[in-house]
Amino acid sequence: MEKIYKIGSKTFNCPVALASNVINGKWKLQIINLLSSAEKVRYHVLKNDIVGISEKMLIQHLRELEADGLVSRKVYPVVPPMVEYALTKAGKNFVPVISSLREWGEQYKK
Amino acid sequence: MEKIYKIGSKTFNCPVALASNVINGKWKLQIINLLSSAEKVRYHVLKNDIVGISEKMLIQHLRELEADGLVSRKVYPVVPPMVEYALTKAGKNFVPVISSLREWGEQYKK
DNA sequence: AACAAAACTTACTTAAAAGTTAGCACTTAA
DNA sequence: TTAAGTGCTAACTTTTAAGTAAGTTTTGTT
Numbered sequence: 374m375e376k377i378y379k380i381g382s383k384t385f386n387c388p389v390a391l392a393s394n395v396i397n398g399k400w401k402l403q404i405i406n407l408l409s410s411a412e413k414v415r416y417h418v419l420k421n422d423i424v425g426i427s428e429k430m431l432i433q434h435l436r437e438l439e440a441d442g443l444v445s446r447k448v449y450p451v452v453p454p455m456v457e458y459a460l461t462k463a464g465k466n467f468v469p470v471i472s473s474l475r476e477w478g479e480q481y482k483k
Numbered sequence: 484m485e486k487i488y489k490i491g492s493k494t495f496n497c498p499v500a501l502a503s504n505v506i507n508g509k510w511k512l513q514i515i516n517l518l519s520s521a522e523k524v525r526y527h528v529l530k531n532d533i534v535g536i537s538e539k540m541l542i543q544h545l546r547e548l549e550a551d552g553l554v555s556r557k558v559y560p561v562v563p564p565m566v567e568y569a570l571t572k573a574g575k576n577f578v579p580v581i582s583s584l585r586e587w588g589e590q591y592k593k
Numbered sequence: 594a595a596c597a598a599a600a601c602t603t604a605c606t607t608a609a610a611a612g613t614t615a616g617c618a619c620t621t622a623a
Numbered sequence: 624t625t626a627a628g629t630g631c632t633a634a635c636t637t638t639t640a641a642g643t644a645a646g647t648t649t650t651g652t653t
Contacts, residue, residue, distance in 0.1 A: 378591045386534055388588025389581065393512040399641070402503040416600055424496055427642060432601065452650045453599040466590065470583045471499065477580055478498025480573070481488045509611070526630055537612060542631065562620045563629040 380441055392470075395441050398434050400426050402471065405460070408444065409468045413457040443467060490551055502580075505551050508544050510536050512581065515570070518554065519578045523567040553577060 377384060378391040385391040396402055403423050408414055420431055435458060438444040443464035449455040460468070487494060488501040495501040506512055513533050518524055530541055545568060548554040553574035559565040570578070 377593045378588060379593045380591050388585045389512050389516045391591055392584045392588040402499050406499045456600060467587055470587055473580045473583050474502045475498045477577055478488060478502040481490050481501055483487045483489050540611065566630060
């Protein structure tokens with residue numbers, strides 16, 4: 374019997390392969406990173422703080438993270454629109470990964 | 484003045500962006516994961532243990548990890564060939580990231 | 594009447610990543 | 624003489640990711 378790891382409809386044979394798949398995407402880690410800095414973050418804040426990201430990619434990655442259960446989305450029925458993104462439980466569980474990743478990256482500071 | 488993070492000829496404005504770039508690639512985390520399981524690992528072991536990877540991608544990712552300074556390569560002049568891959572200092576520094584990633588992934592075990 | 598704000602959506606193009614198949618080099622063993 | 628073992632490389636195709644630019648909605652404000 375083989376160990377099986379599942380998220381949504383995706384199946385993997387090791388936890389690292391699963392995690393790797395979930396964070397695959399040019400901006401995913403940066404999005405999670407920013408979301409981890411506050412309880413909730415509005416769309417335009419994400420857009421402004423992640424340097425270089427296009428709206429298309431931001432939305433696309435947010436939707437994927439939502440589908441994978443790391444991110445939640447709350448819409449307020451106002452005009453102009455207001456949408457807040459936040460980490461779910463699974464997303465918050467991911468924060469230690471981001472922290473160690475950030476710490477690793479710090480060694481390359483110039 | 485903006486904080487700048489550099490690895491090779493690549494420049495980033497945040498450590499997470501840098502790390503994200505280094506591990507970008509379908510199999511990179513799995514390769515680092517396997518390399519972290521021993522002092523040195525032979526090419527065919529990597530090839531056999533990472534389910535689904537093609538030789539092209541394995542070599543390509545190994546070369547990129549080498550270029551980014553996480554992996555070292557040692558060739559023994561014998562026949563049939565023998566090549567050992569290992570984590571460098573920077574690669575070993577990355578192991579805590581892999582560990583927390585693996586732990587996060589474990590919650591999806593079925 | 595036009596414009597601004599916020600959070601998108603759509604259509605399209607380009608670029609990059611990944612997959613496929615085949616082949617090579619060298620030596621030993623069957 | 625033929626095959627096996629090991630670690631690749633090259634050429635090519637397919638698939639996926641990412642980028643670009645424009646348009647949409649709703650209401651308040653100038």
